[in-house]
Amino acid sequence: MLNRFPFDEALRSTVGIPQRSKLLDSSPRSRVWRVRLADRSLVIVKQITDDGDAGADADTRFAREVAGLRLAGRATGPTVAPAVLATDLPARVMVLEHLDDLGKTDDWMPGYAESLARLHALTGPADAGALPAWSGPTAADAESFLTLARTLDVPVPSAVPDELTALLDRLDPTQHHALLHGDPCPGNDLRTTGGVRFVDFERASLGNGLVELAYFRIGFPTCWCAMSVTAAPLAEVEDIYRTTWRSLTGKDVPGDLADACAGWLIQGDALVERAHRGTVDQLARVPTEDFEWGYISARERLVHRLGVVADLTRDHDQLHAMGRLSSTLAVRLLERWPELRPLPAHDTRPWY
Numbered sequence: 072m073l074n075r076f077p078f079d080e081a082l083r084s085t086v087g088i089p090q091r092s093k094l095l096d097s098s099p100r101s102r103v104w105r106v107r108l109a110d111r112s113l114v115i116v117k118q119i120t121d122d123g124d125a126g127a128d129a130d131t132r133f134a135r136e137v138a139g140l141r142l143a144g145r146a147t148g149p150t151v152a153p154a155v156l157a158t159d160l161p162a163r164v165m166v167l168e169h170l171d172d173l174g175k176t177d178d179w180m181p182g183y184a185e186s187l188a189r190l191h192a193l194t195g196p197a198d199a200g201a202l203p204a205w206s207g208p209t210a211a212d213a214e215s216f217l218t219l220a221r222t223l224d225v226p227v228p229s230a231v232p233d234e235l236t237a238l239l240d241r242l243d244p245t246q247h248h249a250l251l252h253g254d255p256c257p258g259n260d261l262r263t264t265g266g267v268r269f270v271d272f273e274r275a276s277l278g279n280g281l282v283e284l285a286y287f288r289i290g291f292p293t294c295w296c297a298m299s300v301t302a303a304p305l306a307e308v309e310d311i312y313r314t315t316w317r318s319l320t321g322k323d324v325p326g327d328l329a330d331a332c333a334g335w336l337i338q339g340d341a342l343v344e345r346a347h348r349g350t351v352d353q354l355a356r357v358p359t360e361d362f363e364w365g366y367i368s369a370r371e372r373l374v375h376r377l378g379v380v381a382d383l384t385r386d387h388d389q390l391h392a393m394g395r396l397s398s399t400l401a402v403r404l405l406e407r408w409p410e411l412r413p414l415p416a417h418d419t420r421p422w423y
Contacts, residue, residue: 101119102120105169136275143250172261174422188284192320202250204244204276208337279331284331299417309328333383336377381401
């Protein structure tokens with residue numbers, strides 16, 4: 072393995088001499104090794120790949136991840152991400168602190184919520200431009216959602232198009248500068264003795280932290296293992312997030328969680344894995360095929376999100392019609408496909 076191992080002389084002089092390496096499971100977008108150095112310490116070596124379609128933006132992903140990790144490295148007290156020990160820009164290699172993962176626990180969400188808030192609170196307006204702005208739903212997404220309703224013979228209340236236009240304006244990330252992970256999914260959150268730390272910052276951006284707090288309600292929209300969180304556990308983690316944010320910033324979390332959830336609902340690309348995003352109109356596929364991602368189908372994800380938005384917007388001044396449409400659309404999906412299952416509960420999350 073060492074003859075293919077991307078560890079040049081500059082890294083050796085900075086970090087140490089590698090003695091053994093083990094290739095770990097990772098996405099097609101990267102190769103990751105656990106490496107034991109001559110001094111017996113462990114590090115993680117990650118190389119962003121340019122193989123096939125996954126490599127089309129390899130340089131950008133490398134720069135984005137390193138920038139995100141270095142911003143995350145500002146954390147004082149409990150850290151929220153591994154430290155960057157060294158980089159090799161031409162080879163797109165980063166050497167990272169090795170984290171000892173404590174593994175499975177039933178009560179995983181409180182620590183996750185606290186670390187997510189700590190991550191988000193690390194940046195502010197002075198960091199504008201350090202990372203791309205969060206990429207949210209577009210006018211094309213809104214139109215696709217309306218087309219889905221019409222295709223399924225669900226009447227669209229007259230106020231919905233204007234509500235969606237206003238929603239897109241409110242979701243504009245340019246006024247927000249929280250450090251977003253981009254994919255805070257199971258497997259990218261490691262439990263350590265110092266708290267939860269996040270890895271895999273290839274999609275890091277700046278925006279409103281609520282779009283990632285919304286993961287608990289909307290079913291972890293960028294994750295293959297969609298989950299449902301309800302009742303007391305949901306209230307607890309949202310309170311932990313908001314309390315942590317307030318203690319660090321002195322302010323309440325800005326924005327509206329209902330807006331963030333509605334934004335995820337109308338994004339068809341949030342029904343498929345990253346490799347398939349931006350390829351076709353995913354919502355347009357829903358009436359004719361129920362495609363799976365992991366063990367959850369697109370229609371099952373969609374029904375859950377519709378129910379969440381319907382519940383959140385029942386008394387919402389700016390999304391009331393959108394809430395009524397979401398409720399009716401959820402009923403229509405279940406009438407047509409009664410075999411659709413609810414999302415698994417949060418205590419079924421996979422562990423790696």
